[in-house]
Amino acid sequence: MRPDQLVFFLGIPGSGWAKIDSLMRQCKDFKFNESDYNKDTIWERNTNQHYLNHKGHFLGPGSGIGEGFRDIGKNYTKESFIKECEKAYADINEEDNYMIKCHWFCEMSNIKWLEKNFPNNKYICVLRDVGLCNERWLESMTFAKDYPKYTAWMVKEDPDEELGKHCIENRTNLINLNRLHDRNLRSFVRRKADIIFCPTRYMLDRMGYLWDKTGEHEFTWYNRCYMNDKNLSTRAPQYETTICMMNCKEELKFI
Amino acid sequence: MEMKEEQLIFYCAVPGSGWAKLSLLLACCSKLNINKSDRRPEWEECGRTGNTDHVFHKGCYWDPMREYGDGFDDIGKNYTKENFIKECLRPFKEHDDRNYLIRSHFFAETKNLDWLVKNFPNNKIIFVLREPKPCFEGWHTGMSFTGHYPNYKAWMARYDKDMCKENYDKLWKLIKKHDGMIRRWISDRECYIIQPNKHFINQLGYVWDDEGKEEYMKMMHTHQFYSTPVPYYDAPFCFYNCDDLFRIEA
Numbered sequence: 001m002r003p004d005q006l007v008f009f010l011g012i013p014g015s016g017w018a019k020i021d022s023l024m025r026q027c028k029d030f031k032f033n034e035s036d037y038n039k040d041t042i043w044e045r046n047t048n049q050h051y052l053n054h055k056g057h058f059l060g061p062g063s064g065i066g067e068g069f070r071d072i073g074k075n076y077t078k079e080s081f082i083k084e085c086e087k088a089y090a091d092i093n094e095e096d097n098y099m100i101k102c103h104w105f106c107e108m109s110n111i112k113w114l115e116k117n118f119p120n121n122k123y124i125c126v127l128r129d130v131g132l133c134n135e136r137w138l139e140s141m142t143f144a145k146d147y148p149k150y151t152a153w154m155v156k157e158d159p160d161e162e163l164g165k166h167c168i169e170n171r172t173n174l175i176n177l178n179r180l181h182d183r184n185l186r187s188f189v190r191r192k193a194d195i196i197f198c199p200t201r202y203m204l205d206r207m208g209y210l211w212d213k214t215g216e217h218e219f220t221w222y223n224r225c226y227m228n229d230k231n232l233s234t235r236a237p238q239y240e241t242t243i244c245m246m247n248c249k250e251e252l253k254f255i
Numbered sequence: 256m257e258m259k260e261e262q263l264i265f266y267c268a269v270p271g272s273g274w275a276k277l278s279l280l281l282a283c284c285s286k287l288n289i290n291k292s293d294r295r296p297e298w299e300e301c302g303r304t305g306n307t308d309h310v311f312h313k314g315c316y317w318d319p320m321r322e323y324g325d326g327f328d329d330i331g332k333n334y335t336k337e338n339f340i341k342e343c344l345r346p347f348k349e350h351d352d353r354n355y356l357i358r359s360h361f362f363a364e365t366k367n368l369d370w371l372v373k374n375f376p377n378n379k380i381i382f383v384l385r386e387p388k389p390c391f392e393g394w395h396t397g398m399s400f401t402g403h404y405p406n407y408k409a410w411m412a413r414y415d416k417d418m419c420k421e422n423y424d425k426l427w428k429l430i431k432k433h434d435g436m437i438r439r440w441i442s443d444r445e446c447y448i449i450q451p452n453k454h455f456i457n458q459l460g461y462v463w464d465d466e467g468k469e470e471y472m473k474m475m476h477t478h479q480f481y482s483t484p485v486p487y488y489d490a491p492f493c494f495y496n497c498d499d500l501f502r503i504e505a
Contacts, residue, residue: 127488129487129489182485183485186485186486186488187485189486189488190452190485190486193452193454194454194455195449195450195452195454195455195458196449196450196452196455196488196491197447197448197449197450197491198448198449198491200446200447200448201445202445202446202447203447203448237438237439237442238386238438239384239438239448239491242450242488242491253501
């Protein structure tokens with residue numbers, strides 16, 4: 001894998017980044033490799049309230065790949081970091097780009113390390129109000145019983161954990177980490193983002209979105225989960241998640 | 256020189272969205288080529304802060320119960336196409352090939368947006384999207400109904416008092432109504448929703464002369480979107496019919 005084939009994907013838990021990842025994979029101008037999709041990395045839960053669909057790898061501590069990604073500069077050289085990222089994919093070739101997703105990229109030390117070692121790579125970030133992110137994640141996920149695992153956000157074992165019921169210590173830790181990572185991410189976006197936009201159908205078209213069965217499914221569910229106003233009096237899209245891109249001008253076809 | 260109707264760019268958002276400051280950024284973008292001859296010293300407003308370094312209203316605003324756009328609550332009912340164009344052009348002193356940015360909150364009415372698209376199918380419409388709650392709080396912090404330019408009489412329920420509960424209730428209801436109308440209208444149309452960061456305004460040909468620097472710095476230093484440790488990015492532009500602003504490769 002060449003270094004420039006890595007596309008770094010940053011977002012905090014609850015931001016809808018997994019859905020945005022699925023939308024981005026449908027944007028064929030990016031040529032994203034999908035060989036990280038297999039029976040172990042596709043997970044779905046549909047409750048009355050939420051539809052969750054996590055596909056592909058999620059790197060970072062607790063996930064089996066990227067265990068040292070809490071502090072990349074301390075634990076990896078550039079070469080060993082690339083090797084670690086490669087582990088998520090079954091097919092490595094010279095044509096495709098490889099989405100590398102990790103919440104822990106939002107550590108400030110990691111952002112600086114990535115910028116220094118991969119200054120010209122593509123970066124895609126997802127921004128959403130941190131309060132909404134916390135609410136969303138805490139009511140729809142568990143730390144240790146779903147895919148991907150969020151054990152790195154835990155400060156104590158919680159065998160009685162259920163969906164929406166987390167011990168106060170872990171809950172507080174997730175909220176604190178989200179606040180920190182959100183601030184780091186927004187600081188990075190302020191300095192580096194070429195464009196910050198909402199994924200409307202028109203914008204996705206611009207990046208070669210494939211409107212096949214999968215494409216329609218992903219866009220429909222993104223809309224239902226992150227666009228629709230809960231307020232029955234308006235029933236209007238909220239456009240509350242935004243995508244920020246760095247070094248992606250070719251795919252966006254902006255000057 | 257004969258005016259082309261495509262020179263009218265319609266601009267719309269709810270009160271408190273920051274649209275006025277954002278329109279001053281648009282006016283510095285060469286690709287939009289905005290005519291600024293609607294500006295007058297008496298139409299400059301710095302709001303309740305009283306800080307004259309932070310003027311955020313410049314130029315004309317069209318809306319009901321104002322000098323311009325009094326019939327904009329229902330354009331189709333109150334104007335012919337020709338009369339509407341005249342009303343839009345009335346405050347401008349110079350007429351040439353520059354574009355006219357016509358700013359009205361009441362364009363948000365669905366019947367008005369539909370009328371605009373029917374009568375001006377090739378014109379640009381630019382919106383600013385922002386959640387109603389921060390809009391209401393933002394407006395409340397900076398403006399009053401009658402004490403500052405422009406007036407917000409059309410948002411008042413009673414005219415004997417300025418800042419009273421009945422007026423704030425009506426303002427809140429109209430903000431929510433118009434916000435929903437805008438969002439529903441754009442939801443099935445071909446639009447780009449993009450945050451106005453520095454890189455993006457450069458795409459629009461932002462001119463970094465004295466005026467450009469001043470407007471940008473005012474935005475960065477004073478506006479609630481940006482004068483925070485990290486930006487919220489909660490007030491994007493929504494561009495309709497603006498494809499020519501963005502280069503599309505073959």
